[in-house]
Amino acid sequence: METGFITAFWYLAIAALVVPLMLGAGAILRPKRTGENKKLDAYECGEDAVGTAWVKFNIRFYVIAIIFIIFDVEITAIFPVATLYKDAVANGTAGLVFGEIFLFIGLLLVGLVYCWTRGDLEWVKGIAQTKPKRGIHG
């Protein structure tokens, strides 16, 4: 097993070296005429860029990230149990392991339903509220 992890390390190391290698090869071939001029500006369809691009962004990205973390951690925790399931089927204790998997996935599903009903999975929020109500407009 040790050799396997060493090989995996070689893959990652060589892959990390590909980028400097290619950019280095380019550095020999390409012209160096970069001056302090307009082409260094951020591209905003020809207009001069206004302000910084490091702006605040929508809170829903954080919500998605939090939901993702919860689900991903729980799924990671199911994998070891799932690995044992085949052996459990073979020696007749499948019911126990199935119960555990079902419990885990049930918890996840309750979480999903909770997020769903709360409206956390809606990308565009507030459309329902802005609809004109029948009672007011006759």
Place this chain on the structure above:
Amino acid sequence: MGSHSAAFAHSLQGWTAGLPILGATPLWIWAFLSALLVIFLLALPFGGIATYVERKVAADIQDRIGPNRVGPIGLLQFFADAVKMLAKEDFIPRGADKFLYNLAPVLVVVGACGAFAVLPLAKALVGADLNIGIFYLVAVTTLIAPGMLLGSWGSQNKWSLLGGLRGAAQIVSYEIPVALSILPVVLISGTLQIGSIVEQQGWVWQGEMMKNYHFWNMFHNPFTMFSVFILFVGGLAETNRIPFDLPEAESELVSGFNTEFSGMRFGLYALGEFCDVFVMSAMVTALYLGGWQVPFLNLENMWVTLPSGLIAIIHFSMFMAKTLFVVFIVMWLRWTLPRLRVDQLMGFCWKGLMPIAFFNVIGTALWMWIFHGKSMMQLVMGQ
């Protein structure tokens, strides 16, 4: 099943054992060489040739001719493109975060090429058959998400930032259905080692070994037939392919997260993404479509004994044929479907794919329990 964890390195050592100097080379050098071979002769050339093939497929679908100037039928087009990209001026936009801007392509390329380590190209040609192979595959390919996000944040461009944020949200969201669609395979195979998962998808007609082989996981039970499609669709979204290419939606975001990347830096992004498409297709192939297994044929246990080199070549061709077919479907979809909206994309993941993926996991577990782990093929053959 008794195979070495670094099968490729062991194979190289075995095939050169009788030779004078090569025979005495230690294993870690062979491991290094196998990594070099796979990355420089498979991953990177695939990224190059795939750009040419994609253009040809597009041309065929749109009734055009496509690239046909450089070399016979335009075959050297990718070489010309590479030379052009290398010769392009290399600059970093004003005000950019230089460290993140330089780091981003490295993360994308490491994420895509590093995943090749665990791909079972043939029984004898697995770079590193880790006992946590699936975790490694999922973890390493996810490096592409921070690569995109950091690159877009670092390039000081509003289009880039929007694309990068969308990309990160999309990749992490579709990670869940993908992981849930890998789970049925783990339930069936009882291991995270990809080599062993592929091994079990073989088929033998008779003998004591019959119960160990259950044919392709796709045909194991009715639920896995659905989860292979969820894995494929989730893979499409994770590799930012149409209809899920919102991070670089050119009609809204110029070029999305790679707007400020030019020349070879852009080339590396494109290369990384094409390698990622290959990795995704290979994952579908290895987990559900039998990997290197020749359907209904066990090459190592036949009436004639084949040399190990020949078996490796046949296995490799089989694996590549299946994987490239999946890659072709990915390209075909690109020129067939329109792009989704962001809210449709997220809704489809959380409200469409997730419940079905959960259902598939429970269904597969129930099937295993009721039929004592036998596949549909085994039941039909009355085992």
